[in-house]
Amino acid sequence: MNNTGMAKIALIDSHPLMRECISNYLSGSDYAITLQVDDGKELIEQLTMENVPDVCLLEFNARSKTGYETIKMLRSAWPNMKIAIYSMQTGPVENKTPSGADVIIPDQTSIAAFKSTLDNLIQQ
Template sequence: MTSATKIALIDSHPLMRECISNYLSGFEYAITLQVDDGKELIDRLTKENVPDVCLLEFNARKKVGYETIKMLKSACPHMKIAIYSMQTGPVENQIPSGADVVISDQTSIAEFKSTLDKLI
């Protein structure tokens, strides 16, 4: 990577957002947007700040994750979407429509970064 990859982080848990942001900022990643939900991300997007990757905490039980992916792909079709979830079940070992990669809840932090590196 020659320049910092721009990442948007969607997670309704401020602690998780801060932890992931702090970890990734130590590498060639720039966390450009941190938001609670997909609608907030869409509202804050401008031509200048469209991220290369969106990290999305995926809530399959409420179908919020599916709706967010659909909104993001419509607004920014070239943006990569990586989903992760702290719940086991519907997203494990499958890629929901529109997502580029699923990061399992069993993934180590090193594997988390490696998955992002491969996606980019």
């Protein structure tokens, strides 16, 4: 967490509307959204020691680099970063195991459960 006590989140989603909605919701819930990008490739390019988030929130099917590729790269370069994945595509993201993520958020999750899952992940 940063010095304000807010957890830092990097958000990867290739859908600008979803990215903005999630960002606005989490920003109003004591999270600091430090990076917002379209795909894993863009995230990897922008990550530095100064802006490493506590959690990477990854839309699993973001374009350019799939969730598997992104997670593998993050685990290698930033092993302490927590990773939460979700997918808005038809079919449960749970079938995409083993993903390497710390938590998988099913597409049927309510916004309250979504936040609760992130809260629990950060407390781990």
